[in-house]
Each structure stands twice: as C-alpha cells, then as structure tokens.
Amino acid sequence: MHYRGIFPRDLFSELERLQREFDGSPSIRGAAPGYPAMNVGTTPKSVEVYAFAPGMTPEEFDVQVENGVLTISGERKNIVPPEGATIHIGEHFSGRFRRVVSLPDDIEPNSTTASYRDGVLHVCVARREAAQSRRISVQ
Structure with a gap:
C-alpha cells in the first residue's frame, strides 16, 4: 500500500x-x-564586486557610491522573438533593476573604478591606506 x-x-x-x-x-x-547575480568579496586593499549581466553595454549601467553604499542600477532591454515564433520557456530577465551593497567603513569612494567585459561588471572600491594593516619592525 x-x-x-x-x-x-x-x-x-x-x-x-x-x-x-x-x-x-x-x-x-x-x-x-535578484538581477544581476553578484559576487562580493574583499582584499586588504579593496572591496571587489562582480555583477553578472550578459547582453548589456557599459552605458546601460549606473554605478554610484554614496554614504557607504554601492548601488548598481540600469535597464536590460527585452529580446523580441522573430515574428511568428512561439516562446515555450522565457527566463530572460528584462526591465529595470537595482542592487545595493553596504560597504565597510574604511572605503575610499573617490577611488572607485568600474569596467564591463564579457558580460561581467567589475566594480573595485579601494580601501583607505590608513586602514590597511602594516608590518611594524621591532628595534
């Protein structure tokens, strides 16, 4: 049974x-x-953010750092199928998006860089020099 x-x-x-x-x-x-999918990590010198958004152009992104918050926003255009085509599965996200990442207190917002290549947006937010650890020699 x-x-x-x-x-x-x-x-x-x-x-x-x-x-x-x-x-x-x-x-x-x-x-x-959320869209785009993201990886966020840190190094002793920076905060590294990777946003996976294939099929876009660099001009379609708006990247801002303000008050310790990184905002990535933009709009992904809709893919129009050929005339007469029937869509059976539609998983392509289209429309406006916005992702927000809280940053640590020791960042230097004026040293932020962003690049887009092969469908991946890479944002690098530098950390302040004073916040980085240093080896002190003992006399």
Missing part, C-alpha cells in the same frame, strides 16, 4: 515558492532573488 503524506515531498521548496508569490521577499533558505 502506497502512503501519500499530507505534506508535499519537499516542504521547504513549497514554502519558499509560497513566500515568493506572497511578497517577493528573500528566500527562507537565505538566497535573495
């Missing part, structure tokens, strides 16, 4: 789906939905 439980096989997936439908808030598993 096959027993079918009250709950779906993957209860957490179902709860996550319901939560997204309800208010678009971040996933209960901790991954926040």
